Amino acid sequence: MPESPFERILNARSIAFFGASNNPAKMGSMQMVHLVQDDFKGRVWPIHPKEKEVMGRPAYARVEDLPEVPDLAVLVLPTQIVPEMLEACGRKGIRRAVIISGGFRERGPEGRRLEDQVVEIARRYGIRFVGPNCVGVIHAARNFNITVYPYTLGSGPMGLLSQSGTYVTQVLMYVARQGIRYSQAVSLGNEADLDMVDGIEYLGQDPETKAIALYIEGIGRGRAFLETARRVSLKKPLVAYYVGGTEAGARSGASHTGKMGGNDRIHDHLFRQCGVLRAPSVEALYDWAWALATTPIPKGDRVAIISHSGGPVTSMADACARLGLKVPTFSPKTQAAIAPMLPPTGSTANPVDLTYNRNPGAMTGGIPKAVFASGEVDAFLIHGLGGMSGSGVVGASAAATIGLSPDQIKAFAELSNQGLIELKQDLSCPVVISTFSDPTDAGVSHAMRHDIPVYPTPERAASALAALVRYGRWRAGQKVAQA
Amino acid sequence: MPESPFERILNARSIAFFGASNNPAKMGSMQMVHLVQDDFKGRVWPIHPKEKEVMGRPAYARVEDLPEVPDLAVLVLPTQIVPEMLEACGRKGIRRAVIISGGFRERGPEGRRLEDQVVEIARRYGIRFVGPNCVGVIHAARNFNITVYPYTLGSGPMGLLSQSGTYVTQVLMYVARQGIRYSQAVSLGNEADLDMVDGIEYLGQDPETKAIALYIEGIGRGRAFLETARRVSLKKPLVAYYVGGTEAGARSGASHTGKMGGNDRIHDHLFRQCGVLRAPSVEALYDWAWALATTPIPKGDRVAIISHSGGPVTSMADACARLGLKVPTFSPKTQAAIAPMLPPTGSTANPVDLTYNRNPGAMTGGIPKAVFASGEVDAFLIHGLGGMSGSGVVGASAAATIGLSPDQIKAFAELSNQGLIELKQDLSCPVVISTFSDPTDAGVSHAMRHDIPVYPTPERAASALAALVRYGRWRAGQKVAQA
Numbered sequence: 001m002p003e004s005p006f007e008r009i010l011n012a013r014s015i016a017f018f019g020a021s022n023n024p025a026k027m028g029s030m031q032m033v034h035l036v037q038d039d040f041k042g043r044v045w046p047i048h049p050k051e052k053e054v055m056g057r058p059a060y061a062r063v064e065d066l067p068e069v070p071d072l073a074v075l076v077l078p079t080q081i082v083p084e085m086l087e088a089c090g091r092k093g094i095r096r097a098v099i100i101s102g103g104f105r106e107r108g109p110e111g112r113r114l115e116d117q118v119v120e121i122a123r124r125y126g127i128r129f130v131g132p133n134c135v136g137v138i139h140a141a142r143n144f145n146i147t148v149y150p151y152t153l154g155s156g157p158m159g160l161l162s163q164s165g166t167y168v169t170q171v172l173m174y175v176a177r178q179g180i181r182y183s184q185a186v187s188l189g190n191e192a193d194l195d196m197v198d199g200i201e202y203l204g205q206d207p208e209t210k211a212i213a214l215y216i217e218g219i220g221r222g223r224a225f226l227e228t229a230r231r232v233s234l235k236k237p238l239v240a241y242y243v244g245g246t247e248a249g250a251r252s253g254a255s256h257t258g259k260m261g262g263n264d265r266i267h268d269h270l271f272r273q274c275g276v277l278r279a280p281s282v283e284a285l286y287d288w289a290w291a292l293a294t295t296p297i298p299k300g301d302r303v304a305i306i307s308h309s310g311g312p313v314t315s316m317a318d319a320c321a322r323l324g325l326k327v328p329t330f331s332p333k334t335q336a337a338i339a340p341m342l343p344p345t346g347s348t349a350n351p352v353d354l355t356y357n358r359n360p361g362a363m364t365g366g367i368p369k370a371v372f373a374s375g376e377v378d379a380f381l382i383h384g385l386g387g388m389s390g391s392g393v394v395g396a397s398a399a400a401t402i403g404l405s406p407d408q409i410k411a412f413a414e415l416s417n418q419g420l421i422e423l424k425q426d427l428s429c430p431v432v433i434s435t436f437s438d439p440t441d442a443g444v445s446h447a448m449r450h451d452i453p454v455y456p457t458p459e460r461a462a463s464a465l466a467a468l469v470r471y472g473r474w475r476a477g478q479k480v481a482q483a
Numbered sequence: 484m485p486e487s488p489f490e491r492i493l494n495a496r497s498i499a500f501f502g503a504s505n506n507p508a509k510m511g512s513m514q515m516v517h518l519v520q521d522d523f524k525g526r527v528w529p530i531h532p533k534e535k536e537v538m539g540r541p542a543y544a545r546v547e548d549l550p551e552v553p554d555l556a557v558l559v560l561p562t563q564i565v566p567e568m569l570e571a572c573g574r575k576g577i578r579r580a581v582i583i584s585g586g587f588r589e590r591g592p593e594g595r596r597l598e599d600q601v602v603e604i605a606r607r608y609g610i611r612f613v614g615p616n617c618v619g620v621i622h623a624a625r626n627f628n629i630t631v632y633p634y635t636l637g638s639g640p641m642g643l644l645s646q647s648g649t650y651v652t653q654v655l656m657y658v659a660r661q662g663i664r665y666s667q668a669v670s671l672g673n674e675a676d677l678d679m680v681d682g683i684e685y686l687g688q689d690p691e692t693k694a695i696a697l698y699i700e701g702i703g704r705g706r707a708f709l710e711t712a713r714r715v716s717l718k719k720p721l722v723a724y725y726v727g728g729t730e731a732g733a734r735s736g737a738s739h740t741g742k743m744g745g746n747d748r749i750h751d752h753l754f755r756q757c758g759v760l761r762a763p764s765v766e767a768l769y770d771w772a773w774a775l776a777t778t779p780i781p782k783g784d785r786v787a788i789i790s791h792s793g794g795p796v797t798s799m800a801d802a803c804a805r806l807g808l809k810v811p812t813f814s815p816k817t818q819a820a821i822a823p824m825l826p827p828t829g830s831t832a833n834p835v836d837l838t839y840n841r842n843p844g845a846m847t848g849g850i851p852k853a854v855f856a857s858g859e860v861d862a863f864l865i866h867g868l869g870g871m872s873g874s875g876v877v878g879a880s881a882a883a884t885i886g887l888s889p890d891q892i893k894a895f896a897e898l899s900n901q902g903l904i905e906l907k908q909d910l911s912c913p914v915v916i917s918t919f920s921d922p923t924d925a926g927v928s929h930a931m932r933h934d935i936p937v938y939p940t941p942e943r944a945a946s947a948l949a950a951l952v953r954y955g956r957w958r959a960g961q962k963v964a965q966a
Contacts, residue, residue: 102828102838103828107828162794163794164792164793164794164795164797165794166792166793166794166795167794170792170867170919171919172919173919173920173921174919174939174940177921215794217797241798243797243798243800243801244797244801245801246800246801246804246805247804248800248801248803248804248810249797249798249800249801249804251800251812251832252788252793252796252797252800252801252810252834252836253797255793255830255832255834255836256793256794256796256797256830256836257793280942281798281802281940281942281943282795282798282940282941282942283939283940283942283943305735309647309649309653310647310648310649310735310738310739310740311645311646311647311648311649311650311698311739312647312649312765313735313739314647314700314726314727314732314735314736314739315724315726315732315764315765316735317726317729317731317732317734317735318726318727318728318729318731318732318735319764320731321729321730321731321732322729327731327734327735329734345585345586345590347738347739349734349738351735351738353735353738353739355585384653436653436654436655436656436657437656438656438660456657456766457657457764457765457766458765459763459764459765459766460764460766
């Protein structure tokens with residue numbers, strides 16, 4: 001298979017950067033600053049008509065003056081001069097670009113004319129590019145971030161392709177609270193050249209990326225999407241949030257990125273045909289993709305539910321039933337095996353309700369291990385991680401009450417989580433967690449660092465697990481069909 | 484109407500507390516400690532067989548020895564001695580109790596026998612009680628909290644009646660992140676005496692409570708629920724999360740609080756008949772009830788959407804269409820009125836996409852005020868509050884970039900929000916917000932303190948607004964039907 005055009009963009013070793021200056025409030029400066037401040041190992045060449053130096057790097061008045069041909073040009077420029085500058089890049093021999101600038105097709109006929117001109121220049125020079133009208137790209141493991149937002153979450157297993165820049169950058173404040181980390185993320189913008197299909201092809205081959213989240217306002221190449229997504233989804237889960245299926249959504253998308261949305265049912269059918277899980281919201285998009293990126297795929301749909309809270313296990317059981325998952329009553333043998341790990345007030349049948357925590361490792365290790373060994377279930381939902389520390393209303397109080405220091409709490413939380421990590425790593429057991437505690441809690445942040453998926457409510461954990469089960473069914477069915 | 488039995492429980496001025504000691508790790512101690520530490524103005528009388536003093540308060544060996552007849556007894560005792568102690572309360576003349584202790588009906592035949600005994604004693608003495616098997620009650624404005632969790636959120640307009648203690652207490656860590664505050668909250672436990680219907684009657688009359696959230700595993704008195712909820716829902720919104728409608732949910736609920744769940748469709752019909760909005764999850768329960776408790780009811784279903792992010796407005800528009808809300812294109816006159824407040828790249832049609840923020844008050848004041856004055860819409864969805872400060876990944880960086888101090892950021896955030904507060908208070912305009920920033924952001928926490936409902940994703944804001952519209956339709960329809 002030929003190398004993806006994205007390869008040299010996301011792995012660029014040298015970059016010509018247009019539009020950064022020494023004024024930190026300028027868009028271009030905010031987009032280049034991370035290349036300077038973060039530990040990016042490539043070479044960065046600012047192109048600026050007047051400055052001799054930008055952020056401590058020697059600046060060049062014209063791209064033609066650069067001492068080498070960079071792998072990539074990044075353009076954060078007024079719309080009108082983008083064609084001219086891209087042409088200069090072409091003459092220099094640059095063959096990849098990210099065009100951040102907006103004001104093209106999404107802004108009417110004059111913008112469309114300019115975008116056509118950009119495409120014509122790119123074709124002439126063999127330049128493949130992302131954008132225009134995007135916020136850039138992130139390759140976390142390389143500290144390569146040309147968006148306006150700092151990316152401080154570290155490298156993770158979830159890839160992201162988005163027709164909205166907000167869902168790459170602004171959303172970082174949101175995904176950080178769930179411990180979500182990107183492998184690589186691309187804001188596709190107007191997709192005048194490289195599009196969602198190219199992105200799926202690229203991330204489909206990326207070994208760091210274990211699942212791919214897609215935010216879609218409109219699909220330009222339906223047939224190619226179908227073929228590529230179907231091929232990739234056999235080895236790697238794809239989750240799509242499509243917002244162009246209603247009149248209001250399509251109209252909004254058209255003025256956002258110039259995308260044409262279309263019939264909701266046709267898109268629903270398209271996603272089904274190629275094994276793409278369709279998420280109903282931004283929340284589900286990240287929730288599901290993160291579970292799929294981090295968690296072993298269940299072999300079936302039988303779920304064990306464990307908590308020390310009766311309300312959340314009941315919410316989980318009800319949600320599972322609505323989502324088509326089974327919550328089987330455990331055999332007497334399995335109930336007898338776990339009974340010694342529960343206080344006398346507990347329930348052993350499934351859901352397992354400990355009522356209170358006598359042994360910190362029981363809920364997150366001893367009980368699920370014994371149940372998994374029985375072969376009676378395929379996956380686990382556990383509610384109530386953490387709660388011993390953190391900024392939550394109870395944290396400080398509970399810690400003070402039992403007289404533990406912050407270090408002791410941290411050690412205790414990590415010990416409590418040891419079972420979860422063994423379940424995942426040694427037993428390939430699918431476990432999805434929910435908790436009302438947040439990542440300021442040592443137990444929660446520890447689980448998140450180990451790629452255990454943690455959700456803020458019982459039903460969201462159940463919904464993420466149901467996505468894992470549906471993906472498992474798709475892959476099993478497709479493999480059978482191909483055999 | 485006779486005084487509700489809950490009245491003297493949640494407004495108790497003197498309390499006999501059974502089960503607290505000087506060992507802070509004991510359940511009873513954790514439940515009494517807030518009455519001692521918080522600014523509760525009533526008298527607290529610990530009853531303890533051995534201690535002379537509990538948490539600095541003089542303790543009494545027997546309730547009979549108290550110098551007065553307290554309004555309320557709180558029992559956090561081993562199951563077996565609950566009947567005897569309740570009988571002693573009865574002899575003393577106490578007529579209200581909260582029985583925290585578990586081990587009753589939810590634990591099989593022997594527990595059921597004990598619970599029957601408790602009910603018999605209570606009837607004999609005319610004692611009305613909450614529980615058993617509950618975590619207690621909270622009356623925020625009185626600093627009256629007898630749960631194990633500290634309640635530090637302050638008093639708010641949302642009432643809560645829950646058949647799970649977790650959804651009163653553990654969930655505080657979760658609701659705090661959305662700025663949700665209780666007026667009064669009751670963990671109903673096994674409902675051996677006072678039940679959900681009594682609670683609805685009571686909170687229905689409480690002037691501090693503007694909407695009531697219900698967590699339901701099973702409804703004991705269907706007819707009474709229907710009649711009471713229908714009457715209360717005409718003046719005050721009710722939102723219910725019912726988890727007993729599936730086999731798995733009903734089974735789990737039975738071993739949790741001994742509740743019998745039942746047919747999902749019958750319950751669906753029941754809720755519809757009495758104007759109770761049925762929430763599909765814990766998330767929706769709190770999301771909707773908080774919007775209903777804080778926000779004016781829209782007169783119709785026409786929504787304006789405003790943001791500086793194209794992705795979230797498209798998500799909101801698509802979600803609105805799916806939820807049955809209209810997103811009308813503004814008239815040329817209205818578009819002309821708001822155009823001067825947008826940068827040239829912005830969209831004025833609805834959704835309004837500012838693309839970037841030129842004037843901090845435009846999105847949250849100038850634009851919605853001008854649109855609302857047009858009469859073309861009934862409500863607003865706004866995405867993107869805050870983002871200037873807080874612990875989010877971008878906060879510190881953005882603030883440093885524009886060279887503002889934390890105090891300046893706070894003042895700026897509050898100024899930006901002024902329009903939102905005027906819209907709500909002066910114009911009774913329904914506005915629901917979403918943002919990826921969290922309450923550590925000065926702008927977000929300021930809005931939350933002013934009871935502006937703020938959600939973490941665009942679709943959750945849209946879903947909360949749809950709940951407001953549905954409630955408005957119910958109330959309008961019922962008023963017509965009664966006229």
